[in-house]
Amino acid sequence: MKKLILGTAALALTAGMAFAQDNTIRMGTEGAYPPYNFINDAGEVDGFEREVGDELCKRAELTCEWVKNDWDSIIPNLVSGNYDTIMAGMSITDEREEVIDFTQNYYPPTASAYVGAAEGLDVTSAIVAAQTATIQAGYIAESGATLVEFATPEETVAAVRNGEADAVFADLDYLVPLVEESGGELVFVGDAVPLGGGIGMGLRESDTELRDKFDAAIASMKEDGTLNTLLKKWFGEDTQVYGEDGAAASGS
Structure with missing residues (x-):
């Protein structure tokens, strides 16, 4: 759950939905912050956010491709179009929201x-x-x-x-x-x-339709308990989870 401070607000380039007509979404992550995200022995992105992201894409009826990017350029490369989302343990902050949008959090504040x-x-x-x-x-x-x-x-x-x-x-x-x-x-x-205010998925400010799709998918994972199951799988039974109303609740 790293919390990025933006070095610059430049690179506000293209507008409109950036993902392809075949609904392929490029999911940007660092791949170096276990258990949130890491590269496994097979050379693939793994971890809590890989599982959550794949489930979100499934519920939103989108195809996901994972892209690894260094942390210090992860927001500029989202804005410039190298990928469509950020799932990299990124906390929601007011400063970041001046440059990109966020979904609701999928990991409670910690x-x-x-x-x-x-x-x-x-x-x-x-x-x-x-x-x-x-x-x-x-x-x-x-x-x-x-x-x-x-x-x-x-x-x-x-x-x-x-x-x-x-x-x-x-x-x-x-x-x-x-x-x-x-x-x-x-x-x-x-x-x-x-x-921080919990971890959310970062998106370009122009991609409101995509943000809404993922927001709805996160809400559904909270409602049916799937997100809590993954939180406990990756962070232990005592980790903070979500209550029935989708708000953060204490662990069991």
Whole structure:
């Protein structure tokens, strides 16, 4: 559930529905942020968003093709027409909505967290790693801590392991398995911080028809419980899910 900060609002190019007459939709993702999205051993896009996206396309009667794109150019390449949607752990923010549109969220709002190599760290005065062009990076830049930015999430964690940073600040759900698998090498430090308004699918502002199709599909997945099933599959039984009204509810 990364939160991109837009570097520029340029590239507002073409208008109208961009997908082909055969209803083929190109789904842009990063492929580097498990369990949201990643590249599996077969070289294919996998993860929570792959499953959700494929089901959304099925319900909207569209054909999906997945396109991998680096995070720092993922919005400009949507606007310029390299693909038709973004499903890449992207939180809905007011800043982003100045450039692109979003569907309703398909992942409820959650928290970001700090992970370091030792307990007792004062994160307000520490050197903290965050991925470039995320609102985690923006938050750290304003927190009083020293921000060091990296192009990929893997590099932010590596910076803590090699002593280049005191902590990494990222989505809680991304960090939990890394801490659990570290054998005590990595620990949570400081308090979790709520950021963003949940994860939504990003689309060009001109593609209102396509947005409405996906919005309806997301609503139907909330209503029949399919989305909650996938949330629990990829994030565990205690993850936050949606209630009967489609609003976020606590996990079981």
